[in-house]
Amino acid sequence: MTESAPGGSIFLTISFLLIVIGFVYLKIRKTSPRLVKIIPILAFISIFGSIFNKYNTSKDYRYLRDILINKKHSVVEGRVENFKEMDDFNPESFSVDGVDFFYRDDRSNSAFNNIAANGGPIKEGLEVRIFYYENRIIGLWIKE
Secondary structure (H helix, E strand, C coil), X not given: CCCCCCCCCXXXXXXXXXXXXXXXXXXXXXXXXXXXXXXXXXXXXXXXXXXXXXXXHHHHHHHHHHHHHCCCCEEEEEEEEXXXXXXCCCCEEEEEXXXXXXXXXXXXXXXXXXXXXXXXXXXXXXXXXXXXXXXXXXXXXXXX
C-alpha cells in the first residue's frame, strides 16, 4: 500500500515546466515572433493540465484510503492463479480464490498498477493477501 498521496510533487512539476518554457521562449524570441505569441498559451495549457492530473490522482488516493480506514473493503487470501501479463490489448490479470483482478500500467490510478514488465511482484503461484474494493487492489501482502 502506498504510504503517501501521489501528486505531492506538483510544485516541482510546475517549476520544471516553467523553466523549460522560459528557456524555449528565450531561445526563439528573436527568430520566431509567431511562436513567441503561442508559448504563453502552451504554458497555461501545460500547467493547468498538470494541476488537473495531480488533483484527480490525489482525489482517487483519498477515496481509496477512506475505503480502507472505514473498512468498506474486502480481503481475499490464497495463491495467484491464471496470471497473464499485460500486452498491447489486454490488461495484466490473475485470480485469487475465485476473485478476478486486472490492471494496467496507469500512473493516474491510485490502486495497485505495478505490472510484471515494470518489475511488479505478481506471478503465478505466489501466496498473497489482497485488500480490494470493486476489484481494485488497494493493499497487497505477499507471503515471504
